[in-house]
Amino acid sequence: MKKFLEALEKIQNPGTFCTSGEIPSCFLGLEIDKVGPIGLPLSKEQAKKIIKQSHRAPYGKGEKTVVDTKVRRTWQLDSGKFSIHNPEWNIAIEGVIKNIQIQLGLEKNKVSAELYKLLVYEKGDFFVPHRDTEKLDNMFGTLVIVLPSEHKGGQLIVRHDGQEKKFDFGHKENKYLTHYVSFFADCKHQVTPVTNGYRLCLVYNLALANRKQQPVAPKYGTDVKVIGDILRKWSNDHEPKKLVCLLDHLYSQAGISFDRLKNVDRTRAQVLFEAARESNCEAYLGLVTLWEAGDADVDFDDYSYGHCDDPDGYEMMETFDETLSVNHWQNAHGCKKNFGEIDLSADEIISKEAMNEREPDEKECEGPTGNAGATLEHWYHRAAIIIWPKHCHFDVISLAGKEVTLPELKKMVQSWNKSKHEKNNDAYKQCITFSKAIIDQWKSSNNNYEHDDPEVKQLLTVLIALEDVDLLKKFVKNVLVSDFTGKEGKQIVKICQQYGWITFQKELTLMLEQEEENKCSKFAQILEHLCCQKIKSDKNRLKVCRSLATKMLQCLLKWDLNKKRLESWRQPPVDRRVLIESLFKTFLSIDQLKLLESANNHFINNPGIYNMHKTLIPSVQNLHPWLVKQNLNLSVYVRLWKHCVTYLKSSVAPIKKPTDWFQNIRISCSCSDCKELNIFLKNPIEKEHRFRVRKDRRQHLHNKIEKHDCDMTHITKRVGSPQTLVCTKTRNTYTQKVKQREIDLRLLANLEKIKVVIEV
Structure with a gap:
């Protein structure tokens, strides 16, 4: 992109031809001769009174000033016919002038504003395209202030050097606001017809003091064309995916906005926005951040362990990690856009210097920890204009991640639903395009934690509303197969009903072939919905459900019998109670008793996997109410x-209370300390024993006591050398057995209350 950078560097003059803004709320104190004080927003009654005191506004035609309502139709009051009494208004105007100086590139000049006239546009009033004539010495431009007045139409359109800006302050939300527009006198501008209400505005003439040659609007049309041509060619090639044009000046996160861009940054940004618009590209202002981490070049005497006092005193030797991203987005109108943080690549950056050639904006230093040396972190921030082709818009913003894109897609689909709900309109096509981009960029979630509304379920709900079977198949294949949470059952039933049960059978089967063991219990919840939900009978549904149920049991046996998988700490825990309950309901609902018998045998014969108290007993209690309501075969349930x-x-047999301190435990170690410990364990009389040994031997005893679940406490008495490990026998094991017996008695009573009916 060498040509692009060269074209950008040629733009050196600050300033634009036209600028606008909002004036903070300020009571005007406007009074008109023979009318009196004027309230704002302007009322219909007062508008008519003002018009009675006004005359038709003339316009300059050569050296003459004429009135022609075919060219200009509006009402005018000269400045001598009205007055503004609030002194704070002048302060507000001074603030406006300062902004105008910055935006028009006149910061080094003294600008004055002279009140010229008051205009009222009623329905049908307008002003055709024209240029303002100079009405006083050193006049260079015009300031139009649109006062609070409810109206429709009356757009102000300003054109210069092939560029155009439109200003419409007639919307309802602008009824109570005061806006201004300022432009150079050589800019052609017009006011479109007012279609309803009254448009009230003040006009000021702008002049420069002590300047012989008056400024004219800067011309950047050629720059816009050159850069636009480059963008069009790049848009077709589309490499790289984005262009990130770094600006020169420094801006903070709080201080970045189009209105606050400085000097030539503002001009270049304006040219880039205009060139992007003309070349069918998107353009946004954003804050680019480069983060680097590397080894700090420090001496051991310069820092304390784990801490660096002054990161400015150290240099980064070698970078071992870095990220490049952009965030804090705004469009050309200053509206913030929630695109989130999007990663960038180095080849997308357009700049004459690398970001890290300047001093870092932030530094942090961390002293050595463990085997690692001192590390230094640098942050570099630069404002930039980020550009990409319109046809790639959703591909780009989908890079921001699900947290950003899902809410945005949901809004788009809701908006389309509120419209005519047509599938051929642009809104629908945009929803489809965005959905595909989100699916393509989907990154698997961390499903180790339960969420009431997981992201996969959110996306599926939105896609169902779009009623596109190909899109749904893409989602199931690319997202759902590997990232389901178990909460998508109802939605899957819905799409299978609508588009056919066979349509998604292949993808649903693939969901059972995932490596993660916890996917088994999650799919069991989905399968329960597919098989148990009360819907219209469908032979294909039964066929698909039975096929999935058979596959489900095969996968369950494979997962459970893989000891390595069970011992892996990386796998999140499986809720086997939910698994048992789901499979009972599933197999019974589709009349698969043989599958249920096999599953039940597996549950009973693997107590190490299916814990009696945590899994089997709670499942029996929870299943009974459902089974009774369904009027199904209870034989397998009865066995469980x-x-x-x-x-x-x-x-629940009575537990005999111990009468001495004997513990039937043998420590499997032949060292002298463990021999002494074994003697202590077998001694029925001795309750406490002391081991006065060095630290490593105390630690060895500690490990053996814990490993063999010895019923004793072991505390080091830190007196003398070596210190003493004091071991005291307890009856915690007996106490725990008594508590467990009480729990088991209650559980037994509850199970015996269940009236089991065995079908013959």
């Missing part, structure tokens, strides 16, 4: 119930 009851009956 009997298994739990039998276990509990064997667990």
Whole structure:
């Protein structure tokens, strides 16, 4: 992009041909001769009174001043016929003038504003395209202030050097606001017809003091064309994906806005926005951040462990990590855009210097920790104009991630739904394009934590509203297969009903072939919805559900019998209670008793996986109310119930209280300390024993006591050398058994209350 950078560097003069803004709320104190004080927003009654005191506004035609309502139709009051009494208004105008000086590139000049006239546009009034004549010495431009007045139409359009800006202050939200527009006198401008209400405005003539040659509007039409041509060619090639044009001056996150851009930055930004518009590209102002981390070049005497007092005193030797991103977006009108943080690549940056050639905006230093040396972090911030082709808009903003894109897509679909709900309009096409981009950029979520409304479910809900089967298949294949949470059951039933159960069978089967063990219980929840939800009978539904149920059981057996998988700390825990309940409901609902019998045998025969108290007993209790309502075969359930009851009956026998301190535990170690510990364990009389040994031997004893679950406490008495490990026997094991027996008695009573009916 060498030509692009060269074209950008040629733009050196600050300033634009036209600028606008809003004046903070200020009571005007406007009074008109023979009318009196004027209230704002302007009322219909007072507008008519002002018009009675006004005359038709003339315009300059050569050396003459004429009135011709075919060219200009509006009402005018000369400045001598009205007055402004609030002194704060002059202060507000001074603030406006300062902004105009900055925006028009006149910061080094003294600008004055002379009140010229008051204009009232009623329905049908307008002013055709024209240029203002100079009405006083050193006049260079015009300031138009549109006062609060409800109206429609009456747009002010300013053109110069092939560029055009439109200003419409007739919207309802502007009824109570005061706006201004300022432009050079050589700019052609017009006022479109007012279609309703009254448009009230003040006109000021702008002049420069002590300047012989008056400034004219800067011309950047050629620059816009050159850069626009480059953008059009790049848009077709589309490499790189974005162009990030760095600006020269420094701006903070709080201080970045189009109105606050300085000197030539403002001009270049304006040219880039205009060139992007003409070449069918998107353009936004944003804050680019480069973060670098590297080794700090410091001496050991210069820092304390884990801390660096002054990061400015150190240099970064070698960078070992960095990120480049953009955030804090605004469009050409200063409206903030929630595109979030988007990663950038170095080849997308357009600048004559690298970001890290300047001094960092922020520095942090961290002293050595463990085996790592001192590290230094640098942050560099630069304002930039970011450009990409319109046809790639959704591809780009989808890079911001689900947290940003999902709410935005939801708004777009809701907006389309509120319209005519037509599938051929642009709004619908944009929703489809954005949806595809989100799916293509989808990154798997961390589903280790439960969410009431997971992102996958949110996206599926939005896609269902768009009623596009190809889009849904793309979603199921690219997103749902690997990132489902178990909460998508109702939505999957809905799309299978609408587009056919066979349509998504292949993708649903793939969901069971994922590596993560916890996917098993999550898919069981989805399968429960597919099989149990009360909907119209469908032979394909039964076929698909039975096929998935068979596959489900196969995967369950494979997952459970893989000991390595069970021992992996990386895998999130499986909720086996939910798994059992879902499979019982699923297999019974589709009349698959053989599958249920196999699953039940697996549950009963693997107590190390399916814990009696945490899994089996709660499942029996939770399933009973549902089974009774369904009027289904209870034989398999009865077997599980009997298994739990039998276990509990064997667990509630009275527990004999120990009468001495004997513990039937043998420590599997032949060292002298462990031999002494074994003797202590077997001693029925000795409750406390002391080991006066060095630290490593105390630690060894500690480990053995913990490993063998010895019923004792072990505390180091830090007196003398070596210190003493004091071991005191307890009866915690007996106490725990008593508590567990009480729990088991209650559980047994609850299970025996369940009236089990065995079908013959």
